[in-house]
Amino acid sequence: MSIIKLTDRIKVMERKPMTLMERLYFPAILKGMGITIRHFFTKKATIQYPEEKRPMSEVFRGLHVLKRDDHGAERCTACGLCALACPAEAITMTAAERNPEEKHLYREEKYAAVYEINMLRCIFCGLCEEACPKAAIFLQNDKMALASYDREDFIFGKDRLVEPFLNSKS
Amino acid sequence: MGMSIVVFKIIYIAIIFGLSLFIAMYSTYAERKVAAFLQDRLGPNRAGPFGILQPLADGLKLFFKEEFIPAKSDKMLFLMGPGFFMITALMTSAVIPFGSEITLDGVSYSLQGTDLNVGLLYIFGVVSLGVYGILIGGWASNNKFSLLGAIRAASQNISYELAMGLSIIALVMMSSSLSLKSIVDQQAGWHWNVFYQPLGFIIFIICAFAETNRAPFDLPECETELVGGYHTEFSSMKLGFYLFAEYINMFISSAILATLYFGGYHFPWVSDMDSGWLKTLMEAVVLFGKIFFFIFLFMWIRWTLPRFRFDQLMNLGWKVLIPLAIVNILLTGLFILLK
Numbered sequence A: 001m002s003i004i005k006l007t008d009r010i011k012v013m014e015r016k017p018m019t020l021m022e023r024l025y026f027p028a029i030l031k032g033m034g035i036t037i038r039h040f041f042t043k044k045a046t047i048q049y050p051e052e053k054r055p056m057s058e059v060f061r062g063l064h065v066l067k068r069d070d071h072g073a074e075r076c077t078a079c080g081l082c083a084l085a086c087p088a089e090a091i092t093m094t095a096a097e098r099n100p101e102e103k104h105l106y107r108e109e110k111y112a113a114v115y116e117i118n119m120l121r122c123i124f125c126g127l128c129e130e131a132c133p134k135a136a137i138f139l140q141n142d143k144m145a146l147a148s149y150d151r152e153d154f155i156f157g158k159d160r161l162v163e164p165f166l167n168s169k170s
Numbered sequence B: 001m002g003m004s005i006v007v008f009k010i011i012y013i014a015i016i017f018g019l020s021l022f023i024a025m026y027s028t029y030a031e032r033k034v035a036a037f038l039q040d041r042l043g044p045n046r047a048g049p050f051g052i053l054q055p056l057a058d059g060l061k062l063f064f065k066e067e068f069i070p071a072k073s074d075k076m077l078f079l080m081g082p083g084f085f086m087i088t089a090l091m092t093s094a095v096i097p098f099g100s101e102i103t104l105d106g107v108s109y110s111l112q113g114t115d116l117n118v119g120l121l122y123i124f125g126v127v128s129l130g131v132y133g134i135l136i137g138g139w140a141s142n143n144k145f146s147l148l149g150a151i152r153a154a155s156q157n158i159s160y161e162l163a164m165g166l167s168i169i170a171l172v173m174m175s176s177s178l179s180l181k182s183i184v185d186q187q188a189g190w191h192w193n194v195f196y197q198p199l200g201f202i203i204f205i206i207c208a209f210a211e212t213n214r215a216p217f218d219l220p221e222c223e224t225e226l227v228g229g230y231h232t233e234f235s236s237m238k239l240g241f242y243l244f245a246e247y248i249n250m251f252i253s254s255a256i257l258a259t260l261y262f263g264g265y266h267f268p269w270v271s272d273m274d275s276g277w278l279k280t281l282m283e284a285v286v287l288f289g290k291i292f293f294f295i296f297l298f299m300w301i302r303w304t305l306p307r308f309r310f311d312q313l314m315n316l317g318w319k320v321l322i323p324l325a326i327v328n329i330l331l332t333g334l335f336i337l338l339k
């Protein structure tokens, strides 16, 4: 029977009886010990986790953040495009109209009174980030979504999504 | 003088006893460290600096684990098993010379529990008793798997004991003594037995691996085919005893290897020193250096070689090592005859 070859990379297995050298085993054992002792002295790959953290990839998509603008006002205008883009339907929001005295808090007239992401549904695809016309939502590459024991804890509201005031000028 | 000897021996035995336990304890730590290093990891390093408190943590954990005794087991024997294994492991150290002698108040004491003139036979006797600890434990568990594991352990130990005994016969033929002390003293300088008995040494060390149930011969324990082997039903510190006794065995085996084949406490320059405290100290250092090397070798091999299949193990023992040992005896005899 002829062998049908799909590639020319076939390796034919050799089944020769072992030579005396091989049957003695000792050379092989010593060789193996040589390999392991070399590893004894190599640099270890371990990262001491809590003290030492490995930087995430640039394109890692982790926990969401709702950004503020240069003056510390929330960028999100509750347009709902992110919710629409979300394939997992993880985002829900309620829009509200801004009062004149809240001008420093929200950038546009309309803002998200409630903005929730259900982290149990979210698949961290990043489509919300792409859909947002206001550059308001981002998936950080250095933060993981946190673990928790209760389902309720996985619904992240504005209190956990909006970035804290850092360099507010107003 | 009689009384002071007794006092000295009691203190000495207590020290050796404690030392064996201490070394066994830190062997568990060393094992984890060596394993980690050979696998490009760091190993335990959280408990204390470099993780040196890890053995304490491990021991504490074992103490706090639930104590479980199977309802249909033979309680007496079940409790005796681990203890028996432990006792036999510790008993062998009595005849190992850890140094030549020290002089206190003009009386010199030998650094050996007792210089039996049949020390070698004593070791073999005690070591072969060790398998009872395993058998009793496996039997008393009233568990098929434990029993099978215990039988496996017993057959393995008995098979390798034969080859071990035969390899020793050649050694005894050369040194014409069964006392460990005189075997050691014959090796002063570079006259280590390993140079005269290389084949015997290889057979002996292979058998030592098998007797201490270390990889590649760690068949008595077997997660895949027999659940946990002979100690399946043992929990808490009873399991701890079994595991711990294996480390004591490893320490004692290393000591015996160093004593029989590597000149014991002798080292060319050390033997030439004037006798006194310093010499005794150096002798102990030399011996322990050799012992630690062998302990490391045990671990090194464990983390290098995969384990045998049971039939391969039996083949090696009966069809390779025993004939080889007999050939070794014949060769030694020929050598002595022609000399």
Ligand code: SF4
Pocket (backbone or CB within 6 Å): A082, A085, A086, A087, A088, A089, A090, A091, A117, A121, A122, A123, A124, A125, A126, A127, A128, A129
């Ligand atoms: S990352 Fe994807 S799944 Fe998660 S909220 Fe954004 S769009 Fe929805």
Ligand code: SF4
Pocket (backbone or CB within 6 Å): A075, A076, A077, A078, A079, A080, A081, A082, A083, A131, A132, A133, A134, A135, A136, A137
């Ligand atoms: S985050 Fe962006 S896309 Fe989503 S509602 Fe706000 S402004 Fe619109």
